[in-house]
Amino acid sequence: MCASFNNLFSVPTDRERSRALGDTYQLPDSIRRAVTVGINECFLPFPIPNEGDWVTINQERGQTVEAFERTIQTIPHGKVPSLENISEFSSHFFPGCRLETLPQIDFTDLPKNSRMGQRIDTYTKKPQYSATLIIDHLKKMKRRQRKNDTEELFCIGVTMADIYPYSSWNFVYGLASTIDGIAIYSFARLDPSFPDIELVGPCTEQERILILKRAISVFVHEIIHLFGIKHCIYYLCLMNGAETEVEMDGQPLYLCPICLRKMYTATGKDRKIFNPVETYHDILDACQKFHFKDEAAWYENRLNILTTLTNE
Ligand SMILES: [Zn+2]
Numbered sequence: 001m002c003a004s005f006n007n008l009f010s011v012p013t014d015r016e017r018s019r020a021l022g023d024t025y026q027l028p029d030s031i032r033r034a035v036t037v038g039i040n041e042c043f044l045p046f047p048i049p050n051e052g053d054w055v056t057i058n059q060e061r062g063q064t065v066e067a068f069e070r071t072i073q074t075i076p077h078g079k080v081p082s083l084e085n086i087s088e089f090s091s092h093f094f095p096g097c098r099l100e101t102l103p104q105i106d107f108t109d110l111p112k113n114s115r116m117g118q119r120i121d122t123y124t125k126k127p128q129y130s131a132t133l134i135i136d137h138l139k140k141m142k143r144r145q146r147k148n149d150t151e152e153l154f155c156i157g158v159t160m161a162d163i164y165p166y167s168s169w170n171f172v173y174g175l176a177s178t179i180d181g182i183a184i185y186s187f188a189r190l191d192p193s194f195p196d197i198e199l200v201g202p203c204t205e206q207e208r209i210l211i212l213k214r215a216i217s218v219f220v221h222e223i224i225h226l227f228g229i230k231h232c233i234y235y236l237c238l239m240n241g242a243e244t245e246v247e248m249d250g251q252p253l254y255l256c257p258i259c260l261r262k263m264y265t266a267t268g269k270d271r272k273i274f275n276p277v278e279t280y281h282d283i284l285d286a287c288q289k290f291h292f293k294d295e296a297a298w299y300e301n302r303l304n305i306l307t308t309l310t311n312e
């Protein structure tokens with residue numbers, strides 16, 4: 001092996017280190033804190049090397065997290081929008097309600113005859129699962145494990161697998177049993193590269209934001225349905241029906257006055273906990289945190305109007 005002294009190595013600057021770490025806003029709270037809080041108190045920067053040290057002999061350019069993520073083999077789950085982020089954002093729409101994340105269920109672990117109607121979709125050639133069987137499964141679980149919990153309103157399953165409602169349908173975004181307060185939603189088709197998720201590789205920042213926004217919008221829309229609120233035809237509204245992802249992207253991430261008033265009746269009227277200005281502030285903060293620029297601008301403007309204009 002031939003070794004030569006490499007004068008070109010220079011210790012990364014603060015800026016280079018932070019570029020190597022990348023954007024952390026989408027990380028779960030515990031991880032984000034672990035990589036951003038009190039860093040200077042606990043970690044020393046890479047030292048200036050002595051002649052003969054590894055980096056003076058071997059050319060090391062450094063690998064950013066982003067570069068690393070580009071190289072790892074991607075699986076569909078690599079693009080899963082974080083359930084923690086979805087819950088955090090969505091909870092602001094339901095003041096006074098607590099969102100609890102239940103343990104994950106792996107259907108592929110179950111015996112073949114109880115794999116939730118697994119089949120291969122003829123169009124996408126991808127596995128799909130029966131939404132009705134998943135709802136039945138969640139119903140049994142709810143009865144068995146949670147029967148003493150009188151506070152529980154709804155149980156919502158989310159999956160990155162594609163689902164179908166009946167054998168004659170080719171897919172569905174979600175299915176709900178409003179009487180049981182149980183629903184299942186698939187985020188599989190919210191990915192712009194569906195069904196070729198594995199082939200396309202990791203998504204760009206823009207796509208990541210889009211997938212998260214779609215997931216939140218589907219999640220909140222569908223929970224609001226579970227309260228008995230139907231599709232909205234009065235304004236451009238989060239509760240408008242959407243047939244395609246394109247139509248979904250046209251829906252705003254806010255409720256029109258009519259649907260907002262329905263939510264007031266459904267969640268806060270009796271308990272006097274429904275305060276739209278506070279809710280809007282919380283949603284605005286969440287929009288800024290997740291880089292939903294247009295939505296943040298809408299909430300900011302709405303708050304300005306609500307806090308400065310007098311009654312019409
Ligand atoms: Zn709907």
Ligand SMILES: [Zn+2]
Binds near residue numbers: 235238239256259
């Ligand atoms: Zn509406």
